[in-house]
Amino acid sequence: MHEWALAEAVVESVRREAGGRRVLGVRLSFGELQQVDRGIFAAAVADLAPEAGLDAAVFTVEVEAARFACRACGRRWALAEAAGLGEDEREAVHFLPEAAHAFVRCPGCGSADFDVAAGRGVSIAAIELADEAPGPSP
Amino acid sequence: MIDPRDAGIALQLAGVRLVLAVSSGKGGVGKSTCAVVGSLLLARRGLAVGLLDLDFQGASCHTLLGCRPGFPSEDRGLLPLEPVTGLRFATIASFVGERPAAMRGSALADALREMLAVTRWGALDVLVVDMPPGIHDTTLELARIAPKARHLVISTGSVVALTVASRLLRHLGEAGTAVAGLVENMAPSGIGVPGASAVRFCPRGGHRRAGPARGNRLRARPRADHRRRRGLRRPGGLSGALLTLARSKSTHWFGTP
Numbered sequence: 062m063h064e065w066a067l068a069e070a071v072v073e074s075v076r077r078e079a080g081g082r083r084v085l086g087v088r089l090s091f092g093e094l095q096q097v098d099r100g101i102f103a104a105a106v107a108d109l110a111p112e113a114g115l116d117a118a119v120f121t122v123e124v125e126a127a128r129f130a131c132r133a134c135g136r137r138w139a140l141a142e143a144a145g146l147g148e149d150e151r152e153a154v155h156f157l158p159e160a161a162h163a164f165v166r167c168p169g170c171g172s173a174d175f176d177v178a179a180g181r182g183v184s185i186a187a188i189e190l191a192d193e194a195p196g197p198s199p
Numbered sequence: 200m201i202d203p204r205d206a207g208i209a210l211q212l213a214g215v216r217l218v219l220a221v222s223s224g225k226g227g228v229g230k231s232t233c234a235v236v237g238s239l240l241l242a243r244r245g246l247a248v249g250l251l252d253l254d255f256q257g258a259s260c261h262t263l264l265g266c267r268p269g270f271p272s273e274d275r276g277l278l279p280l281e282p283v284t285g286l287r288f289a290t291i292a293s294f295v296g297e298r299p300a301a302m303r304g305s306a307l308a309d310a311l312r313e314m315l316a317v318t319r320w321g322a323l324d325v326l327v328v329d330m331p332p333g334i335h336d337t338t339l340e341l342a343r344i345a346p347k348a349r350h351l352v353i354s355t356g357s358v359v360a361l362t363v364a365s366r367l368l369r370h371l372g373e374a375g376t377a378v379a380g381l382v383e384n385m386a387p388s389g390i391g392v393p394g395a396s397a398v399r400f401c402p403r404g405g406h407r408r409a410g411p412a413r414g415n416r417l418r419a420r421p422r423a424d425h426r427r428r429r430g431l432r433r434p435g436g437l438s439g440a441l442l443t444l445a446r447s448k449s450t451h452w453f454g455t456p
Contacts, residue, residue, distance in 0.1 A: 062275060063276050065276060066207060066316065066319065067203070067207070067316075069207060069210060069275070070204055070210070073203070073206040073207065074201060074203035075203075077206055078201060105275075153294040154294075157310060157313055158309070159313065160300065162302050163299065164295075173299070174301060177306070183203060185200065
């Protein structure tokens with residue numbers, strides 16, 4: 062359940078960004094590469110949000126497709142085309158997306174010199190704040 | 200887009216009293232050995248010690264510890280391994296084994312951020328970080344996310360290593376990064392044991408006299424400075440130096456920018 066740590070980071074980050082203002086919604090982007098378990102993540106957020114004063118916030122998730130880009134030949138490819146990712150390798154990439162650099166090679170030229178151009182991990186796309194002045198600190 | 204990991208890192212390092220980055224200008228000067236041996240010595244003295252191998256392309260702490268790291272256990276994050284009682288340990292080798300993971304700068308910084316954001320160190324007296332040699336993305340990113348980390352710079356006594364170590368020290372000085380000291384590793388032992396190597400430690404400030412000296416003077420100066428600090432010159436001085444550092448009341452606490 063390392064999703065808990067990711068959820069904790071998201072909740073704390075939103076709390077900081079909001080600066081005491083009421084948060085109505087949080088739009089999250091999950092990179093396809095990291096394969097975050099949305100159920101576990103949502104359960105962790107539900108546990109953590111009230112304590113951070115985010116009980117009114119609705120968290121929504123969009124999954125961003127993973128895209129690799131080869132620096133050697135310029136080819137771009139999707140996760141489905143990435144050979145070399147068995148169950149153990151996917152687990153490693155789930156914990157640390159950069160582990161992909163140990164397992165994935167360009168399907169065009171075989172190069173290890175590629176970027177994860179999109180769909181890497183968890184990020185916050187938008188925070189919707191209530192149109193009100195910050196309340197007094199508790 | 201907001202990267203939530205900076206906030207996560209602050210949470211995960213909230214219980215860490217001191218981040219000690221063991222760094223070097225050149226490779227091959229015994230940086231990982233000093234990081235591992237120093238960590239073990241501190242753990243043996245009863246301190247809560249974490250060891251993080253951030254030398255992603257040259258990870259070797261697990262080899263020095265004699266372990267083959269598997270996936271960490273999960274409990275609201277990733278729990279550090281415990282290859283030796285009392286030593287918490289995290290390494291990229293848990294995820295990639297001995298495979299090379301060729302990464303450019305942004306990926307290195309991402310890997311560092313991810314590991315720090317999800318590893319639950321708990322309360323630590325000191326988190327020893329085995330850095331990659333040189334000044335690049337890992338050095339810059341650690342400075343950004345842990346600005347109060349202190350660097351222990353490892354070098355040999357050779358002019359080649361000391362010249363580059365001096366460059367690193369200059370960078371750290373310009374960046375306002377605290378330097379815990381300069382270790383001259385692989386120094387002649389002076390204890391009459393053929394082939395034995397020793398560690399000499401110049402506490403904070405010694406490096407300022409080491410650089411920007413020229414040529415062979417560079418080599419001599421750390422030793423000259425060191426002689427004035429009796430008790431730190433014998434073999435095993437690294438242990439005493441690290442212990443003093445970890446217990447120092449002036450130790451910097453971890454803080455977010």
